[in-house]
Amino acid sequence: MNLSTAKYLIIITIGLIFYSCKNDPLDIDVSSVDVTLNVKRFDQQLFGYEKITDKEVDELAKKYNPFYTAFIENIVSIGNVNDPSVYYYLNNFTHDKNIKSVQKDIDNLYNDFNDYEIGLKEAFQHYKFYFPNKNIPQIITYNSGFNYAVVTDSSYLGIGLEMFLGDKYPAYKQLGLPQYKIASMTNKHLVSSVMLGWISTEFELEQANADLLTEMVHQGKLLYVLDALIPIEEDSIKINYTNKEVKWSNANEKQVWFYFIDNDLLYTKETKEIIKYMGEAPFIQGFPEGSPGRIGHWIGWQIVKAYMDNNQELSLTDLIKEKDAQKILNKSKYKP
Structure with a gap:
């Protein structure tokens, strides 16, 4: 590789980084937003x-x-x-x-x-x-x-x-x-835990006796809002996972999703099943070693990210107002 080619590749790389940053919908300059915090x-x-x-x-x-x-x-x-x-x-x-x-x-x-x-x-x-x-x-x-x-x-x-x-x-x-x-x-x-606590009470799940998909998408919406509020924070901090648990979730996302589908879990309303995948726990019973608790929160988060990525005309308010979890899943075109 000659010097001119190397310079060209560096320029292209820097350009791609700049382009990706500028097109991040959550990369918002809020320095002029007037907020007095007491x-x-x-x-x-x-x-x-x-x-x-x-x-x-x-x-x-x-x-x-x-x-x-x-x-x-x-x-x-x-x-x-x-x-x-x-x-x-x-x-x-x-x-x-x-x-x-x-x-x-x-x-x-x-x-x-x-x-x-x-x-x-x-x-x-x-x-x-x-x-x-x-x-x-x-x-x-x-x-x-x-x-x-x-x-x-x-x-x-x-x-x-x-x-x-x-x-x-x-x-x-x-x-x-x-x-x-x-x-x-x-x-x-x-900061992350406090803000999640705040938005969890500001944007509560209104549907009673919700199925697993609705619960997952709701928690995914909250985590996506958290993405918007503290965009530079690490995913592990936002979802309260270790880095190892984040890596496991990324590596096994497809297998977890198809496990839900193959076992007809998305529309279950059984409290025991919902708690198993949504509740606080050191791991998911019956899942491979390394699985973190609340894996349903993680999957819901990925669904909502895909939904917003594939429907960029939607605002955060639009996301919150949409109560139909099935519609969000369909329009997300989620394919881990």
């Missing part, structure tokens, strides 16, 4: 009190409601928010030796929340770009004592920081959490 550190304020009295309770209620009410009554379930003794129960919670230790670890890892705030803001800029009429929630961080990783309401998105302390955090194993779950309880997964 982040409140409820955990730091709550545990910053040396002693909680009625005065502190009033402060928390005024600053954080309706989240404060949800925290008291549902997230940590320590009583009724209007109970005159609620300050007493809050003191018990914040002065518990184990809970205080967890909060110290939260402070060590998340004292500076700026990087995560930037990541969340960029995600919500994409969200506002695609769904301009949707509400941008305030972000509230908390320590629930290992109860909830993400809680949402129309006005807020709560993040349980104790659920993102790292896959080596000793308390997780002490609590008996399975390793496949612990693997995604890291700060690297925070």
Whole structure:
């Protein structure tokens, strides 16, 4: 190969890379999308009190409601928010030796929340770009004592920081959490998990007693929306798989799909079967070694990607509005 040919190939290669990037429908510049993200550190304020009295309770209620009410009554379930003794129960919670230790670890890892705030803001800029009429929630961080990783309401998105302390955090194993779950309880997964939690409540599956195909396509739609909100994130982070599990899913996609077809599983409504392929699990029973749980989420994701690739006139809103999973499958021309 002479020098001129080599230069020509380099130019062609660079051109192809540039062309592919420019034609990625999710490669959107959102720097001009105006989003103000309001982040409140409820955990730091709550545990910053040396002693909680009625005065502190009033402060928390005024600053954080309706989240404060949800925290008291549902997230940590320590009583009724209007109970005159609620300050007493809050003191018990914040002065518990184990809970205080967890909060110290939260402070060590998340004292500076700026990087995560930037990541969340960029995600919500994409969200506002695609769904301009949707509400941008305030972000509230908390320590629930290992109860909830993400809680949402129309006005807020709560993040349980104790659920993102790292896959080596000793308390997780002490609590008996399975390793496949612990693997995604890291700060690297925070933005992705939080945004998936938000869109899962914003775009819920409305159909009751749905079949497996509908469940798969619904989860695929959520993951595709996540693709749009955090387009530079790795697939493994978005679906909470290890890199090895992503490789297995890619390598066995065809076999899994034909297994569903050959066993007439796409239209089953049996709860046991749906949980087997959609529920949290270390592996799929009866599948070859290395299979990850929630393989139905992965297949649904690939179907939706094919649907959007083959119907590029459709917007993200169009995708969300389309409720007919069979239509999505047919128009996707999905062939793994």
